[in-house]
Amino acid sequence: xxxxxxxxxxxxxxLLIDLxxxxxxADHPIVxxxxxxxxxxxxxxxxxxxxxxxxxxxSYTQQYGTLARGxxxxxxxxxxxxxxVCCNHIDARGFLQPDPAARAALAGLPHRKVLFSNATRPYCxxxxxxxxxxxxxxxxxxxxxxxYRGKPDPETFRAAAExxxxxxxxxxVVDDSPGxxxxxxxxxxxxxxxxxxxxxxxxxxxxxxxxxxxxVAFG
Numbered sequence: 769x770x771x772x773x774x775x776x777x778x779x780x781x782x783l784l785i786d787l788x789x790x791x792x793x794a795d796h797p798i799v800x801x802x803x804x805x806x807x808x809x810x811x812x813x814x815x816x817x818x819x820x821x822x823x824x825x826x827s828y829t830q831q832y833g834t835l836a837r838g839x840x841x842x843x844x845x846x847x848x849x850x851x852x853v854c855c856n857h858i859d860a861r862g863f864l865q866p867d868p869a870a871r872a873a874l875a876g877l878p879h880r881k882v883l884f885s886n887a888t889r890p891y892c893x894x895x896x897x898x899x900x901x902x903x904x905x906x907x908x909x910x911x912x913x914x915x916y917r918g919k920p921d922p923e924t925f926r927a928a929a930e931x932x933x934x935x936x937x938x939x940x941v942v943d944d945s946p947g948x949x950x951x952x953x954x955x956x957x958x959x960x961x962x963x964x965x966x967x968x969x970x971x972x973x974x975x976x977x978x979x980x981x982x983x984v985a986f987g
Contacts, residue, residue: 866900
């Protein structure tokens with residue numbers, strides 16, 4: 769069930785929908801698996817102990833939006849390598865199951881739907897396949913699309929809006945990250961927070977993507 773005010777759904781014409789933590793819960797085991805792979809990568813590349821590697825992963829993700837962007841900015845490492853080692857070959861079907869409720873919810877929305885993720889296209893496609901959501905989106909905006917800048921970089925949001933084909937006030941950003949929601953709101957997008965994070969900058973909040981039809985309407 770969604771958590772909405774009595775204002776009803778927000779009106780928009782396109783949706784920029786996040787992947788990890790949004791199309792499936794943020795506490796899902798696949799998230800911990802990816803985090804562990806990233807920690808090992810940081811340990812190997814920077815010669816750190818496990819505790820320090822975990823600290824840098826969390827810190828860089830918070831500061832730069834993604835670990836790969838942080839490693840690029842702070843250590844001049846190729847962001848593509850980090851994704852290739854940690855994400856691109858994960859068998860998402862070993863972690864995730866098809867979600868008919870999510871597919872029905874997305875199919876019932878007439879908006880232009882763009883997957884808007886800080887992950888790479890190969891990883892996104894594998895996760896969508898595992899969730900039974902292949903073909904649920906008209907377009908995919910991935911890390912390759914942003915030149916590995918990713919969210920919450922303002923230029924990344926603007927480029928995603930161009931792909932969606934509408935101006936920010938006509939687009940709802942649907943994300944589980946309060947930081948991404950805050951950045952989107954500052955740029956004039958409508959906002960929906962998925963999950964139980966800080967909802968200060970979210971116009972609507974929902975518990976799961978299956979509740980999205982309660983939060984948005986076409987207009």
